[in-house]
Amino acid sequence: MNKRWSIDKIKEFVEKNSDSKLLTTEYHGFSQKLLFKCACGNNFEKTFKKFKDNKQRKCEVCQPPKASR
Numbered sequence: 001m002n003k004r005w006s007i008d009k010i011k012e013f014v015e016k017n018s019d020s021k022l023l024t025t026e027y028h029g030f031s032q033k034l035l036f037k038c039a040c041g042n043n044f045e046k047t048f049k050k051f052k053d054n055k056q057r058k059c060e061v062c063q064p065p066k067a068s069r
């Protein structure tokens with residue numbers, strides 16, 4: 001059974017599991033890019049799947065995409 005995510009649950013997840021904040025106010029599915037605000041003040045876009053499963057929870061400045069680990 002697929003877990004259903006709503007924008008409220010995502011927002012809660014983001015606040016509990018990262019220092020970032022969710023700026024997007026509507027959620028349409030895993031392929032949608034959501035807009036986040038990083039703790040450093042930068043905004044960044046990412047799908048929720050990447051945010052959650054790949055632990056990409058910061059902007060590209062704080063967490064460069066090509067990090068070797």
Ligand SMILES: [Zn+2]
Nearest residue numbers: 038040059062
């Ligand atoms: Zn940042």
